[in-house]
Amino acid sequence: MNPFLPNCDRTMQGAQIRCLILACGNSLRGDDGAGPWLATWAENCFRAEPAVRVLARQQWTPELAEEIAHAESVLFVDCAVNVHPGKLQLVAVTPPANAPALSAHHLGPAELLDLSRSLYDSLPRSALLLTIGAGSLELSEQFSDAVQAALPAACRLVEEAVGRLLAGAAPADPPHCA
Amino acid sequence: MSQTITIDPVTRLEGHGKITIHLNSQGEVENAHFHVTQVRGFERFCEGRPYYEMPGLMARICGICPVSHLIASAKACEAVMSVRIPHTAAQLRRMLNLAQMVQSHALSFFYLSSPDLLLGMDADPASRHLFGVVAAKPELGRAGVALRRFGQSIIELLAEKRIHPGWVVPGGVTEPLPAAKRDEILAMLPAAYDNVKLALDAYKQIAGQFKEEIEVFANFPSLYMSLINEDESIEFTDGEVRLIDADGHVLDDGITVNTFTEVIGEAVEPYSYTKFAYYKPLGYPQGSYRVGPLARLNIVKSMGTPLAEKELAEFKQLATGPVQGSFHYHHARLVEILYGIEKIEQILNDPLILDKHVRATAGVNRLEGAGYAEAPRGTLMHNYKVDENGKMLWANLIIATGQNNNAMNKGVLQVAQHYVRDGKFTEGILNRVEAVVRTFDPCLSCSSHALGQMPLALSLVSASGEVVDKVVRG
Numbered sequence: 001m002n003p004f005l006p007n008c009d010r011t012m013q014g015a016q017i018r019c020l021i022l023a024c025g026n027s028l029r030g031d032d033g034a035g036p037w038l039a040t041w042a043e044n045c046f047r048a049e050p051a052v053r054v055l056a057r058q059q060w061t062p063e064l065a066e067e068i069a070h071a072e073s074v075l076f077v078d079c080a081v082n083v084h085p086g087k088l089q090l091v092a093v094t095p096p097a098n099a100p101a102l103s104a105h106h107l108g109p110a111e112l113l114d115l116s117r118s119l120y121d122s123l124p125r126s127a128l129l130l131t132i133g134a135g136s137l138e139l140s141e142q143f144s145d146a147v148q149a150a151l152p153a154a155c156r157l158v159e160e161a162v163g164r165l166l167a168g169a170a171p172a173d174p175p176h177c178a
Numbered sequence: 179m180s181q182t183i184t185i186d187p188v189t190r191l192e193g194h195g196k197i198t199i200h201l202n203s204q205g206e207v208e209n210a211h212f213h214v215t216q217v218r219g220f221e222r223f224c225e226g227r228p229y230y231e232m233p234g235l236m237a238r239i240c241g242i243c244p245v246s247h248l249i250a251s252a253k254a255c256e257a258v259m260s261v262r263i264p265h266t267a268a269q270l271r272r273m274l275n276l277a278q279m280v281q282s283h284a285l286s287f288f289y290l291s292s293p294d295l296l297l298g299m300d301a302d303p304a305s306r307h308l309f310g311v312v313a314a315k316p317e318l319g320r321a322g323v324a325l326r327r328f329g330q331s332i333i334e335l336l337a338e339k340r341i342h343p344g345w346v347v348p349g350g351v352t353e354p355l356p357a358a359k360r361d362e363i364l365a366m367l368p369a370a371y372d373n374v375k376l377a378l379d380a381y382k383q384i385a386g387q388f389k390e391e392i393e394v395f396a397n398f399p400s401l402y403m404s405l406i407n408e409d410e411s412i413e414f415t416d417g418e419v420r421l422i423d424a425d426g427h428v429l430d431d432g433i434t435v436n437t438f439t440e441v442i443g444e445a446v447e448p449y450s451y452t453k454f455a456y457y458k459p460l461g462y463p464q465g466s467y468r469v470g471p472l473a474r475l476n477i478v479k480s481m482g483t484p485l486a487e488k489e490l491a492e493f494k495q496l497a498t499g500p501v502q503g504s505f506h507y508h509h510a511r512l513v514e515i516l517y518g519i520e521k522i523e524q525i526l527n528d529p530l531i532l533d534k535h536v537r538a539t540a541g542v543n544r545l546e547g548a549g550y551a552e553a554p555r556g557t558l559m560h561n562y563k564v565d566e567n568g569k570m571l572w573a574n575l576i577i578a579t580g581q582n583n584n585a586m587n588k589g590v591l592q593v594a595q596h597y598v599r600d601g602k603f604t605e606g607i608l609n610r611v612e613a614v615v616r617t618f619d620p621c622l623s624c625s626s627h628a629l630g631q632m633p634l635a636l637s638l639v640s641a642s643g644e645v646v647d648k649v650v651r652g
Contacts, residue, residue, distance in 0.1 A: 058341060063327040066323060
């Protein structure tokens with residue numbers, strides 16, 4: 001038992017979390033809402049699977065390190081601005097080699113893993129990051145055409161990634177693009 | 179030749195700000211300003227909307243203390259409706275506000291200020307952040323994360339969302355508290371007590387290392403203002419406003435929402451979008467005052483909970499009258515976290531806390547209403563005018579950060595005059611100039627809301643107005 005992790009965690013609901021899906025985004029900012037949308041989809045998809053826990057946040061904050069510390073594996077889901085709109089990428093994530101600079105308001109997946117390790121001496125066995133290229137982050141509750149068209153493939157990729165994580169796939173698997 | 183130093187952006191704040199330090203021809207600090215460069219437009223956005231939408235709209239002002247806006251707004255609406263909310267609803271709101279205070283204070287102390295306190299003001303900025311704290315004092319890092327999560331989890335349990343929650347509505351709250359959620363919160367309390375005790379012990383051990391900062395971090399006599407109960411105990415959600423002078427004497431008391439704007443005025447300065455609140459009978463700037471944890475602990479006679487009561491007695495030993503140094507905001511914040519945990523426990527043990535009657539209803543019975551609450555950073559006031567159909571005609575918000583604005587500016591000047599020599603400053607000095615602002619934990623988004631990102635910056639300006647040096651950190 002990890003002495004640094006609180007025993008009583010209301011989020012665990014008594015079940016071992018084998019895969020934590022951690023989505024990020026704002027549903028009022030166009031394609032930034034793709035992460036929360038996929039989280040809602042995943043929640044329905046894995047409703048019967050108590051070992052999968054889904055969380056969606058507008059920002060990834062340091063408190064999530066505790067959730068990560070409890071999980072065997074993590075799938076981070078976010079949009080990306082540095083790739084073509086609608087482009088899907090699935091890559092392995094590891095903590096940074098050097099201590100990263102830290103914002104109190106927002107962290108990336110690698111920083112969260114690092115914080116989980118530093119605070120709770122616990123690191124998930126595997127961590128993946130699924131991103132979907134954003135076309136527009138303007139104020140809107142609609143997705144761009146490119147992201148809308150990519151959502152079915154994104155859902156399949158989430159399903160596939162969770163399957164890999166539940167099966168205990170190694171984090172060093174090659175990146176997947178769609 | 180005189181010069182100006184600019185710090186832009188000031189880091190580890192809630193919002194965008196900038197500091198300029200003006201030097202005379204001898205290189206001595208002549209003046210300094212803390213600029214809030216964001217613009218808030220919320221009072222205008224809401225014109226024309228139905229008054230009952232106001233809590234939901236106002237909660238969007240800020241992601242850190244939406245609950246305070248929610249509560250102050252709902253109370254202003256209840257003044258329009260002329261209703262008194264049920265006891266259980268008032269208790270549930272009080273708990274929600276305290277949960278927010280705990281998470282906000284934890285963010286301020288552990289995430290924003292503990293890097294300075296634990297690693298030192300002159301520590302390498304590359305490691306002067308939460309990761310540095312975690313590496314140096316992992317148990318404190320865990321305590322900070324856990325306390326923030328404690329507050330956020332309660333907000334989420336009660337109001338479904340930790341940021342921009344609903345649930346609080348004009349007339350009360352939308353849903354009663356189920357027994358299972360009460361028990362869930364009760365189960366979180368033991369760890370919360372342990373964590374705040376750890377932080378208080380650690381703070382008391384390290385505070386002695388900051389004698390110089392304690393002496394010059396906005397350490398001057400001022401007025402103080404906060405809500406207070408009839409029995410002179412601390413209050414965050416109800417009560418009436420009291421103002422004390424620099425010697426601790428009551429200057430004005432029993433200020434209700436209806437008389438608030440008669441005694442509190444707001445001045446403007448050309449260098450900031452945040453207004454400067456002041457006590458009208460003394461004029462501006464003589465009537466400037468401080469709000470927030472330091473003010474609350476200076477004003478109240480008791481905390482009303484046993485453990486915090488002991489801490490208050492110890493806190494009051496720091497000075498013979500009011501504790502004037504703003505460095506002590508850090509200490510006051512921890513005492514308030516302890517109070518918040520104890521008070522939440524008391525509320526959960528209220529025999530009526532599971533009562534189903536949690537909302538009163540009414541239509542428009544008055545054309546103006548105001549409400550206030552203690553936000554983590556200080557007293558918050560919402561004042562609305564509506565037409566006979568309940569359409570919003572006018573709104574004014576008096577925000578804690580605006581009420582601390584003059585003290586923050588004086589504090590920046592005091593620190594700059596103490597540390598800057600011959601027009602030169604080191605990174606450690608730059609950090610101290612920022613750190614004095616951090617003691618107030620200002621929330622700039624809320625005091626003057628803006629779209630977009632939010633950072634702060636330091637400039638050195640010559641007597642002729644030329645910017646001779648500028649530091650921008652993001």
